Amino acid sequence: MSAVPAHRVTAFEWISRHTPKIVLAPSIAASFVYVFVFCVWTVWVSLSNSTLLPDFTYEGVKHYISLWQNRRWTIAYTNLFLFGGFYVVGSLLIGLLLAILIDQRVRGEAIWRSVLLYPLALSFVVSGTVWRWIFNPTTGVEALMHSIGFADFYFNWILDREKAIYTVVVTGVWHASGFAMVLLLAGLRSVDQDLVKAAQIDGASMARIYWKILIPSIRPIMIAVVVILLQFAIKTFDLVVAQTGGGPGLATNVPAIYVYDLMFQRGQIAQGAAAAVMILLALAVVLVPYAIWSDRRNRRRSENGS
Amino acid sequence: MAVSDTIAFDPLASGGAARRTRAMFVVYGLLALFAAYYLLPLGVIVLNSFRDLDEISRGGLIGFPRSFSMQYWQTAWSTFCVQAMCKGIAPFFFNSLWMTIPATIISTAIGAINGYALSAWRFRGSEPLFAFMTLGVFLPGQMVLLPWAFTLGALGLTNTIAGLILIHCVQGLAFTTLFCRNYYVNIPDALIKAARIDGAGFWRIFRKIVLPLSPPILIVTVIWQFTGIWNDFLFGIVFSSGDHQPVTAALIALTAGQTSVRRYNVEAAAVLIGALPPLLIYLFGGRYFMRGLTQGAVK
Amino acid sequence: MASLVIRDLSKRFGSVEVLKNVNLEANAGEFIALVGPSGCGKSTLLAMLAGLESVTSGRIEIGGRIVNDVAPKDRDIAMVFQSYALYPTMTVRENITFGMESRRVPKAEQNEAVARVASLLQIGELLGRRPAQLSGGQRQRVAMGRALVRDPALFLFDEPLSNLDAKLRVEMRTEIKKLHQRVKKTTIYVTHDQVEAMTLASRVAVLHKGVLQQFDRPRVVYDRPANRFVAGFMGSPSMNFIPGELVEEGGKPCIALPGNGSPAAVLPLATSVTNSARKIVLGVRPEHMVRDTGGGTKPGYGRMDATVEVVEPTGAETMVVMRVGAQEITARFEADSVPAVGEKVRVNVDMNKACLFDPDSEKLLG
Numbered sequence: 001m002s003a004v005p006a007h008r009v010t011a012f013e014w015i016s017r018h019t020p021k022i023v024l025a026p027s028i029a030a031s032f033v034y035v036f037v038f039c040v041w042t043v044w045v046s047l048s049n050s051t052l053l054p055d056f057t058y059e060g061v062k063h064y065i066s067l068w069q070n071r072r073w074t075i076a077y078t079n080l081f082l083f084g085g086f087y088v089v090g091s092l093l094i095g096l097l098l099a100i101l102i103d104q105r106v107r108g109e110a111i112w113r114s115v116l117l118y119p120l121a122l123s124f125v126v127s128g129t130v131w132r133w134i135f136n137p138t139t140g141v142e143a144l145m146h147s148i149g150f151a152d153f154y155f156n157w158i159l160d161r162e163k164a165i166y167t168v169v170v171t172g173v174w175h176a177s178g179f180a181m182v183l184l185l186a187g188l189r190s191v192d193q194d195l196v197k198a199a200q201i202d203g204a205s206m207a208r209i210y211w212k213i214l215i216p217s218i219r220p221i222m223i224a225v226v227v228i229l230l231q232f233a234i235k236t237f238d239l240v241v242a243q244t245g246g247g248p249g250l251a252t253n254v255p256a257i258y259v260y261d262l263m264f265q266r267g268q269i270a271q272g273a274a275a276a277v278m279i280l281l282a283l284a285v286v287l288v289p290y291a292i293w294s295d296r297r298n299r300r301r302s303e304n305g306s
Numbered sequence: 307m308a309v310s311d312t313i314a315f316d317p318l319a320s321g322g323a324a325r326r327t328r329a330m331f332v333v334y335g336l337l338a339l340f341a342a343y344y345l346l347p348l349g350v351i352v353l354n355s356f357r358d359l360d361e362i363s364r365g366g367l368i369g370f371p372r373s374f375s376m377q378y379w380q381t382a383w384s385t386f387c388v389q390a391m392c393k394g395i396a397p398f399f400f401n402s403l404w405m406t407i408p409a410t411i412i413s414t415a416i417g418a419i420n421g422y423a424l425s426a427w428r429f430r431g432s433e434p435l436f437a438f439m440t441l442g443v444f445l446p447g448q449m450v451l452l453p454w455a456f457t458l459g460a461l462g463l464t465n466t467i468a469g470l471i472l473i474h475c476v477q478g479l480a481f482t483t484l485f486c487r488n489y490y491v492n493i494p495d496a497l498i499k500a501a502r503i504d505g506a507g508f509w510r511i512f513r514k515i516v517l518p519l520s521p522p523i524l525i526v527t528v529i530w531q532f533t534g535i536w537n538d539f540l541f542g543i544v545f546s547s548g549d550h551q552p553v554t555a556a557l558i559a560l561t562a563g564q565t566s567v568r569r570y571n572v573e574a575a576a577v578l579i580g581a582l583p584p585l586l587i588y589l590f591g592g593r594y595f596m597r598g599l600t601q602g603a604v605k
Numbered sequence: 606m607a608s609l610v611i612r613d614l615s616k617r618f619g620s621v622e623v624l625k626n627v628n629l630e631a632n633a634g635e636f637i638a639l640v641g642p643s644g645c646g647k648s649t650l651l652a653m654l655a656g657l658e659s660v661t662s663g664r665i666e667i668g669g670r671i672v673n674d675v676a677p678k679d680r681d682i683a684m685v686f687q688s689y690a691l692y693p694t695m696t697v698r699e700n701i702t703f704g705m706e707s708r709r710v711p712k713a714e715q716n717e718a719v720a721r722v723a724s725l726l727q728i729g730e731l732l733g734r735r736p737a738q739l740s741g742g743q744r745q746r747v748a749m750g751r752a753l754v755r756d757p758a759l760f761l762f763d764e765p766l767s768n769l770d771a772k773l774r775v776e777m778r779t780e781i782k783k784l785h786q787r788v789k790k791t792t793i794y795v796t797h798d799q800v801e802a803m804t805l806a807s808r809v810a811v812l813h814k815g816v817l818q819q820f821d822r823p824r825v826v827y828d829r830p831a832n833r834f835v836a837g838f839m840g841s842p843s844m845n846f847i848p849g850e851l852v853e854e855g856g857k858p859c860i861a862l863p864g865n866g867s868p869a870a871v872l873p874l875a876t877s878v879t880n881s882a883r884k885i886v887l888g889v890r891p892e893h894m895v896r897d898t899g900g901g902t903k904p905g906y907g908r909m910d911a912t913v914e915v916v917e918p919t920g921a922e923t924m925v926v927m928r929v930g931a932q933e934i935t936a937r938f939e940a941d942s943v944p945a946v947g948e949k950v951r952v953n954v955d956m957n958k959a960c961l962f963d964p965d966s967e968k969l970l971g
Contacts, residue, residue: 020423020429020508023419024423024424027479031438031439031441031479032438034450035439038449038453038454042449042450045452094340097336098337101336113592114589116344117595117596118344118348118585119344121595122584123536123539123581124537124539125539125558129561130350130577132561133367133570134346134347139362139367139570140367140368174343178344182599182600183600195693197655200678201656201677201682203708204703204704213694219694234446235448238540241558242557242561245562256446259448260448264451264544269452275448276448280445280446280448283444283446287444
């Protein structure tokens with residue numbers, strides 16, 4: 001019945017035991033400030049009366065209302081839908097096609113992949129600038145056609161209010177389809193090859209094998225690709241600035257540009273903040289359902305022992 | 307060792323040899339077509355950075371080069387006028403360098419330690435904390451522009467490279483922590499536990515066990531961080547101006563703000579210079595790029 | 606007419622020869638087991654039968670037709686994979702009808718076939734489920750159903766039971782045997798488990814390093830293995846191999862087992878063996894050694910003394926590892942016959958069942 005002597009924890013021991021938390025603390029603090037505080041701050045500004053400088057008198061949702069009544073914003077939003085839709089679908093389809101092509105055991109696969117993926121290493125600024133030159137009638141495709149002899153060839157989409165957005169789509173797809181390809185190719189390759197052999201014995205043609213077995217098997221990856229691309233589309237800023245500057249007029253204006261405009265060109269930071277919050281909401285609408293779906297799916301899989 | 311282990315899948319094996327050759331023709335043909343579409347822009351700027359201006363004015367940018375000169379690179383680098391300055395793109399290039407390298411190293415280092423702490427030393431609440439930190443990856447830049455402007459002002463870092471480094475570090479933390487942690491969870495728990503029983507502490511285990519296993523993920527993280535930070539534009543133009551801008555912002559000023567005759571060849575050279583570092587990294591470290599894609603994106 | 610003929614079949618991957626001149630045939634309705642250790646080439650052979658691997662030289666005939674260059678789907682075969690390879694995004698019914706759909710079989714016929722197979726394998730209530738919702742044994746049956754529905758000339762099984770736990774494996778083994786008795790299709794069954802081969806097959810083909818070692822009925826392969834490899838591979842625990850010398854004692858040929866100076870034991874040979882060298886290897890299975898109960902040596906039996914080293918009671922019997930001279934051998938005793946470690950026991954060896962091998966060529970001598 002001897003009492004165990006009380007052990008006073010020394011400072012050193014306390015630090016050692018809690019080192020992981022101590023090490024993480026700065027990052028957690030930074031994340032907290034960055035993710036939470038900054039966002040709340042921006043939301044607060046969006047609800048305030050600020051113009052050029054912050055003025056924290058509460059104004060309610062007046063900026064949101066005026067935002068949605070603003071023609072520039074609605075155009076930007078519509079452009080985003082248009083651009084986003086074509087961009088995501090186009091990149092996915094081309095990426096899928098390329099993945100299937102490379103999956104045919106082509107020789108020099110590494111080279112093909114490098115060529116198709118390199119746009120990802122470029123800044124959107126670079127891509128936008130170069131494609132702007134290519135689309136520009138005086139320097140690009142139209143000029144080329146004229147110099148060859150097709151004097152009547154017209155290709156001035158980039159100057160056309162209706163069609164300019166599609167030039168941005170082309171560049172966006174050019175930029176992102178390699179990314180889609182890599183992920184889809186990895187997915188195709190991760191499918192159990194026995195399935196393909198069984199299907200071959202069953203008498204299915206290659207097309208049928210892809211359509212009925214392989215592509216359905218990579219549906220989760222396709223969804224992931226779509227979600228990631230949607231994210232890119234919603235945040236698009238650099239590309240449009242470089243390629244068309246938002247023009248001609250408002251033809252290629254997108255929400256991200258409008259935010260920058262409001263905040264730093266027009267001195268309307270409250271309204272800009274409101275627009276920024278709208279962008280955040282758009283992202284949340286895409287990401288939150290996906291996160292829930294993905295989490296539920298993973299849990300179901302681990303229950304079934306997949 | 308079953309059938310599945312011995313044979314690599316040959317998708318075109320069903321069908322005769324002639325059919326296979328025809329099919330492969332189509333495959334290679336399509337691939338070549340797409341390759342051309344992809345290489346077109348790169349070809350355009352590379353070739354045009356060497357051509358004479360008259361040639362470009364006559365035939366546009368897409369055409370077979372008939373002249374060759376290295377001088378435009380020189381001009382782009384040291385004498386071309388961007389806004390008010392006429393020192394070429396070099397100063398902006400170095401701005402980017404001073405910004406990207408420290409930010410990459412710092413964010414990767416911290417991310418690695420964070421990832422290690424979160425995976426090997428799990429404690430109550432570490433998973434929710436990790437999820438919270440990950441949110442930073444998805445946050446749109448627009449939400450933090452105003453607060454950052456305010457913060458930088460308060461710290462006296464407005465319009466400085468140091469300010470940009472700070473921003474990129476904090477932004478990068480979420481991403482690097484995510485990547486490293488997802489990699490480190492694959493280190494068997496037993497390894498860490500054995501070391502702890504042997505008496506090793508947090509830092510010792512990191513140095514002796516985890517760090518030696520880290521090169522693959524560190525390389526991937528460094529490559530992605532470098533590329534992402536170098537290619538960033540939004541923060542560049544918002545938080546810096548004039549001669550403190552990184553090269554991406556300078557390029558926009560360079561190619562958009564020309565009033566007189568456009569010197570496309572010099573501009574092309576400038577664009578290439580700005581694009582070169584990440585491109586080179588991609589050329590030499592391409593497979594790390596891809597590894598990062600497949601690892602991180604599909605989580 | 607033989608259902609399957611494999612003549613002088615060889616396969617090379619680059620410079621590595623994986624199969625060397627294999628000759629096999631299967632009659633209609635036979636169950637042939639291809640058995641051997643990892644890397645022996647059995648899986649490659651099966652893949653070549655299925656048309657998933659090309660033939661380097663030799664020929665394969667299915668139903669009298671040379672099929673070397675025929676695509677898998679036209680070979681009239683069906684295959685059950687080790688991983689079952691069930692299409693994960695389709696229901697069980699769709700899995701079974703996939704092949705028929707590809708061949709545009711009319712719906713009525715398809716339904717009939719599915720019903721037939723479902724009742725045969727008792728998977729009727731699983732038809733609407735997805736593979737992820739099935740247990741291992743159920744997936745196994747669905748995989749067999751998918752193969753059955755093709756009504757092929759040849760069934761190929763690629764280690765179908767390897768993914769199951771031990772108990773389920775035994776159950777499914779019996780089911781496969783019952784199925785074969787009912788359906789009576791020519792079957793080639795690849796496995797690394799020699800017990801499966803012995804219990805299921807009408808003939809067993811033992812492969813080692815790409816060479817066919819022996820192809821015969823299970824009983825023959827077990828009792829009269831063609832060489833030392835087959836002898837050691839079939840049967841568990843494996844046969845004991847004891848090197849010895851040919852001697853003559855009492856006018857009869859015997860084998861002397863080496864000991865310290867003088868032979869540890871001298872055992873009479875059941876058959877006479879002419880061997881130019883005097884050295885041979887004696888092969889005796891653990892179950893062919895009986896503990897001497899003092900009733901004298903029966904005819905055809907030899908006797909030897911051994912020292913017990915390890916005793917392993919398994920419940921149904923007792924495995925005893927003992928030493929005879931310089932050699933360690935394993936014997937199978939009755940469950941209640943448990944000697945003590947270090948004890949000297951007397952063992953009677955059934956020399957009629959023993960095998961003699963040439964020490965150099967390792968072939969069976971007698």
